[in-house]
Amino acid sequence: MTQVLITGAGAVSCLGVGVPAMWRALCAAPDGLPERADDPGARMPLPLIHMAPSGPGPGRATRLALTAAREAVADSGLDPRLLARSPVVIGTGGGNADHWERPLDPARPYTPAFTVAAAIGAEVGSSGAATSVSNACSAGGFALAMAADMIRAGEADVVLAGGAEAYSRVALGCFNRMGAVDPYACRPFHRDRGGTVFGEGAAVLVLESAGHARARGAAHHYAALAGSGWSCDAHHLTAPDPDGVQIRRAMTDALDDAGAAPGSVGCVVPHGTGTRLNDEVESRALGSVFGDLADCPPLYSLKALIGHTAGAAGALGAVAGALILDHGTVPPNLALGADRDPGCPVNLPEGGEEPLDGRHVMVNAFAFGGNNVSLVLEGRAA
């Protein structure tokens, strides 16, 4: 089967612009708190969010995505001519929410919200399809998996794929209404967690067939996207199925697709949002895949630093996973200490960086609508 390599990466989040900045922040593990949205229309008790650096004007999700895409392309070292036929697949839950939220500019013609992928396609001048995937908080993960399938099917040698999400007043308002926002921070696996906290962000990866990368003399690849598993709870619009069967299947299918044994996984970047049931169900599902706590690989709880970036979450998780494999190091988690939820029996190392013990990293992304995707990344051979 065609091997799919990650030969370029770009990221933007509250941690800053760029993959090097993201890695430095992951290693430093700053205890940053969310801010209140600078939006007089955000009439809700908890208008909390981690904002990402972006210039002013409409099309905020597109601007974040373009920042990440430009970095990824430059990082890959690809001659722009080699992108002329590359598809673009971008996951985004709400797209450019500012295209359809108030105040709407009466002078502006009708503009659809989901134009992020098309904007990247236009930026790189590609004739490959620009596909917008809107599987809510799993969209970025699905986008990467679909892109890998394109390469495996021989449809493309190179695909730009990832996710992007920007502030949405309506999304935040709905989470407030559903009581799903934590009043302090995004605190996955914390015993007092009260919901999640959104974050803005975007991540774009250059996925490339190993043959293409070799032929052009690619200088470096972070990891391979070795497999993915898809599932759907078909249980509830917003809550995960408590039995976790479909979440477990996404993980085991991803391992099978990658040809990886559970014991080869050295780290999991969990979905881990800080919502009560979500973290409990994922913890149990992880246990059913990897065994007792002693056998469970360490988790790297990314959302504790950047918040829940929704449609970008799976893609930012994949960037974190690729960096973990590239550096051979698992960054420290924000310390929960005695506040860790005993109902979430996961391996959450604290205190310092740990060497990665395993050739694979799993990335989970789950969502409203019961949409689940797991990715398995594979490190370079020793």
Added chain:
Amino acid sequence: MSADTLVVTGVGAVTPWGHDPSRLGLDGGPPPDPHGPWFDVAAELGPRGYKYVPASCRHLLAATRRALTDAGDVLGRVPEARRGMAVGTNNGITTLIDTMDETVSGPGAARLSPATAPYFSINTLAGRVAMDHGIKGWNLTLTSPRTASLDALGAGARAFAAGRCDLLLAGTTEAPLPGRTKGHAVSEAGAAVLVLEPAAGAAARGADHYGTCRTVSFHLPAGAPYDAARRTSGDALDRLLAPGGRGGLPAARLISDASPVGAALAAHLRGLGVRTHAVPAGAGTLLPFLYVVHALARQGPPRLVAAASPEGGCALTLVRPYRPAAMTARTPDPEKEER
């Protein structure tokens, strides 16, 4: 046809043009009033349980039911974990978002309906369908401007080919834009769903089928040299027509607008020898899919359905009906047709 070729065994549609997929008058001028009394939720879905479900979700639920009924006993033969669904939509929740935004920025989020709040996320439209029909394999929501419904066919077929499901539901749904929004005049409303399964599976259960459809999506970047853009369109056409090549080119319906992208694709197709009839696009992605559904349901010669968006997105779907002569569609319930 190989055993693993996807064939369409069920067709369902609920639209202002009517609910009989073989009799949709799509070429008869502007779309009917999407706000009109064309959809009877109680007749389609029952008297209870859908009060807080957005219109586009109701449409999708109804079209799915019709398609599955049309397909016969297919769900019972495919485990839940082997069922996949891909749905394309652009404006399925646009009016809902607008209404919610008025509430959030006015009286405040506390006044939002908790029953409706989950639908701020556009993938819950298909998620609700998955709940009704045990679609646990996977569920994709595609939202690329105008091409999303055809993209759903392509993405679904790719996932099937990758071994991710044994049964595919592909569809689309739209709801009217808010009245004060530019584009409202060309709002779309309605939904359509196709049931696709491998030819061998359909044959094994003795199911008739409508034919096949394949999709290729691509992008025409603004400012691309004419020759390069035309080569892109030609390559897409060749990928669709392979292995038979361009002999006997099917006629095309191109759903587009007055944008340069639409004009370019029309010129390319005509330059490649495709008889192309341009159809004014609606605001969303419904119309291209309805042309696919209609071509399958009424049978006849192969047809090409094309869509282009001002943002550069393009898609071509080749529909190959199974029978060259017109056949009676199995879907419509005459009583419902009269409502």
